[in-house]
Amino acid sequence: MNNIPVVILCGGMGMRLKEETEFRPKPMVEIGHNPILWHIMTSYANHGFQRFILCLGFRGDVIRDYFVNYHLRTCDAEVSLGEKPEVKLLSRHAVEQWRVTLAETGPKTQTGGRVKRIEKYIDTEDFMLTYGDAVSDVDIADLYRFHRAHGSVATVTGVRPPSRFGELETDGSRVVTFAEKPVGGGLINGGYFVLNRRVFDYLSPEVDCVLERDPLENLAREGNLHVRSHDGFWQCMDTLRDVMYLRGLVESGETPWLTRSVAQCV
Numbered sequence: 001m002n003n004i005p006v007v008i009l010c011g012g013m014g015m016r017l018k019e020e021t022e023f024r025p026k027p028m029v030e031i032g033h034n035p036i037l038w039h040i041m042t043s044y045a046n047h048g049f050q051r052f053i054l055c056l057g058f059r060g061d062v063i064r065d066y067f068v069n070y071h072l073r074t075c076d077a078e079v080s081l082g083e084k085p086e087v088k089l090l091s092r093h094a095v096e097q098w099r100v101t102l103a104e105t106g107p108k109t110q111t112g113g114r115v116k117r118i119e120k121y122i123d124t125e126d127f128m129l130t131y132g133d134a135v136s137d138v139d140i141a142d143l144y145r146f147h148r149a150h151g152s153v154a155t156v157t158g159v160r161p162p163s164r165f166g167e168l169e170t171d172g173s174r175v176v177t178f179a180e181k182p183v184g185g186g187l188i189n190g191g192y193f194v195l196n197r198r199v200f201d202y203l204s205p206e207v208d209c210v211l212e213r214d215p216l217e218n219l220a221r222e223g224n225l226h227v228r229s230h231d232g233f234w235q236c237m238d239t240l241r242d243v244m245y246l247r248g249l250v251e252s253g254e255t256p257w258l259t260r261s262v263a264q265c266v
Contacts, residue, residue: 011057027132032250112209158187
């Protein structure tokens with residue numbers, strides 16, 4: 001599975017989290033010693049997904065700098081000064097098998113437009129997609145097998161957290177309607193999508209193309225959107241209270257979205 005790309009939406013401004021996002025994009029807000037983006041990518045890598053495409057937007061330079069200088073940030077290094085300057089890495093980080101594409105998708109582009117703009121980097125039949133501000137213990141490999149089994153265009157992970165996001169009305173594993181801002185109860189859009197390349201036919205590169213509106217609503221009406229219900233851990237980082245909650249989990253050693261060996265290094 002390490003060739004299947006994981007697309008992560010990293011371009012939003014995080015307006016409801018201004019305390020943390022005034023000078024950096026939301027995915028770079030630190031949870032423990034690492035940004036939440038690192039936590040998300042590590043959780044995918046734990047399931048064998050090593051290839052990532054990051055949709056950059058607001059303060060994308062911060063994310064670029066983080067990955068370009070990743071080894072210098074995470075490894076012991078020896079710096080030789082003088083006539084022949086040299087930087088030598090003395091140790092290597094376990095996640096260096098990651099392949100990361102840093103794709104500029106515009107500072108104000110909506111989610112659907114961002115995904116459409118990275119179409120040229122998708123060279124597989126299916127790809128993964130998630131948001132850059134939520135962590136979960138979803139069995140991602142199982143989610144992918146589920147998607148392949150039903151054969152439709154899109155699979156979304158449905159969760160039941162206390163807050164309210166896009167709600168899914170389902171008939172078995174098939175999504176009947178997709179409502180982004182519902183009033184009633186039920187499963188909500190938890191991200192962790194698996195998408196077939198056919199999804200690009202529903203998207204536009206325009207700035208105002210919102211994935212969670214016409215594209216997913218149309219897929220639901222056509223019977224081409226399925227849901228995989230997840231009753232385990234899922235937590236978004238939408239407010240300062242969410243940030244403090246996730247930081248508290250890391251400080252107490254409770255990181256259900258990471259394997260035990262990785263969690264010890266957080």
